Amino acid sequence: MTSAHPHEAQIRALYASFLDGWNRRSGAAVAAGFADDGDIVGYDGSHHHGRLAIAAHLRQVFGSHPTQSYVGIVRSIRPIGPNVAVLLAHAGMIPPGGDDLDPRLHTVHTLVAAEEGGRWRISLLQATPAGWHQSPEARDALTQELRELLAVQ
Numbered sequence: 001m002t003s004a005h006p007h008e009a010q011i012r013a014l015y016a017s018f019l020d021g022w023n024r025r026s027g028a029a030v031a032a033g034f035a036d037d038g039d040i041v042g043y044d045g046s047h048h049h050g051r052l053a054i055a056a057h058l059r060q061v062f063g064s065h066p067t068q069s070y071v072g073i074v075r076s077i078r079p080i081g082p083n084v085a086v087l088l089a090h091a092g093m094i095p096p097g098g099d100d101l102d103p104r105l106h107t108v109h110t111l112v113a114a115e116e117g118g119r120w121r122i123s124l125l126q127a128t129p130a131g132w133h134q135s136p137e138a139r140d141a142l143t144q145e146l147r148e149l150l151a152v153q
Helices: 008-023 027-032 051-064 136-152
Strands: 034-041 047-049 069-081 084-094 107-116 119-129
Touching (some): 008 027, 008 069, 069 136
Parallel strands (some): 034 119
Antiparallel strands (some): 034 047
């Protein structure tokens, strides 16, 4: 992990809050961390713009079917401009009713955070599938690393 940002703790907390809201299946809790004009690009490629639209969409998703839970590892946080940072994380998903990761559902989370009035907000969160089809050993190593996190929880 590399980190070169003076507000690392706040940005990590922002990502942790996203994961917690998702795992509690609360559209409002997930959206609370976003800027008013924030964007989310889902694992399936869907795009939603604005905190209210994100909350409404996730409320519908969480209400219509069981969703996977996330466990994530922050890989880096780095500044990309004044009051803007990018966080990269790897995350795994646990299917509903399961107790283990499904390696086919690993993802890379890219979170762009911006400071607004002294508070960090998610400007963009994108979930990209991380199948590593050409590198199964990398997928297996990530699975093991994520399982170790599950054992601690």
